[in-house]
Amino acid sequence: MEDLSLHILDIVENSLRANAKHIEIKLIQDEKKDRLTLEIIDDGEGMSEETRKQSLNPFFTTREGKKIGLGLSFLAQSAEEAGGKLEIESMKGKGTKVTAEFTLSHIDRKPIGNIEETVRCLKATHPDVCFDFESLNN
Amino acid sequence: MKLKDITGRLNLDIKAGQNALEADVTGGYVGDLLSDVLANAKKGNVWITLHTHLNIIAVASSKEISGIIIVNGRVPEQETLKKAEDEGIPILVTKMSAYNVVCRLHELGVN
Numbered sequence: 285m286e287d288l289s290l291h292i293l294d295i296v297e298n299s300l301r302a303n304a305k306h307i308e309i310k311l312i313q314d315e316k317k318d319r320l321t322l323e324i325i326d327d328g329e330g331m332s333e334e335t336r337k338q339s340l341n342p343f344f345t346t347r348e349g350k351k352i353g354l355g356l357s358f359l360a361q362s363a364e365e366a367g368g369k370l371e372i373e374s375m376k377g378k379g380t381k382v383t384a385e386f387t388l389s390h391i392d393r394k395p396i397g398n399i400e401e402t403v404r405c406l407k408a409t410h411p412d413v414c415f416d417f418e419s420l421n422n
Numbered sequence: 423m424k425l426k427d428i429t430g431r432l433n434l435d436i437k438a439g440q441n442a443l444e445a446d447v448t449g450g451y452v453g454d455l456l457s458d459v460l461a462n463a464k465k466g467n468v469w470i471t472l473h474t475h476l477n478i479i480a481v482a483s484s485k486e487i488s489g490i491i492i493v494n495g496r497v498p499e500q501e502t503l504k505k506a507e508d509e510g511i512p513i514l515v516t517k518m519s520a521y522n523v524v525c526r527l528h529e530l531g532v533n
Contacts, residue, residue, distance in 0.1 A: 341476075342477050354477065
């Protein structure tokens with residue numbers, strides 16, 4: 285993925301497949317801590333603990349007929365390459381929160397890209413879903 | 423050309439997939455942006471990259487890549503090698519740069 289906005293499209297696709305109706309995207313830039321944090325929070329079906337543990341394995345997917353699931357594993361790799369990490373919290377029936385952290389100044393950190401445009405596209409193509417985007421600078 | 427011929431001519435270090443070196447190489451692709459490789463690499467290509475993450479095996483498996491050449495002396499993670507073995511995807515390591523590997527492949531007629 286060339287930038288974070290493309291990663292967001294991939295992760296949101298998981299939320300949509302989990303029948304989320306409210307998807308929150310938060311981008312927090314903290315220059316003092318040299319940290320960039322991306323959070324994607326949905327109210328979808330959530331995952332069992334077993335599925336959550338497998339979700340970063342690129343050879344694991346919940347999609348029928350597919351062998352490979354790359355969305356989360358690509359984002360995890362991007363975070364790790366920029367001195368960060370990816371964490372997933374999920375509760376069956378409640379939803380999922382994906383948190384990707386990056387070192388803000390890391391030379392290999394992917395650019396943010398045009399998230400506003402990404403969110404506009406998502407809203408236009410999924411009018412039945414509520415998307416919230418917030419960008420914070422600490 | 424077979425992957426085992428390339429391995430010999432370029433003196434590549436075989437880290438996984440020894441049993442799959444008879445694969446015919448249809449051409450080459452060089453790239454470190456995995457989404458680009460997914461979009462543009464062709465079945466049977468040998469892929470030249472500096473990545474060592476497990477994700478490269480998923481990409482190679484998905485695109486039916488004949489083998490992966492990892493450059494700049496980078497050593498793949500154990501998890502990557504194990505999955506490469508399971509998937510039958512050769513992992514070949516070299517101290518050469520991607521540029522030099524591509525030049526050598528071109529000399530061998532792999533385009």
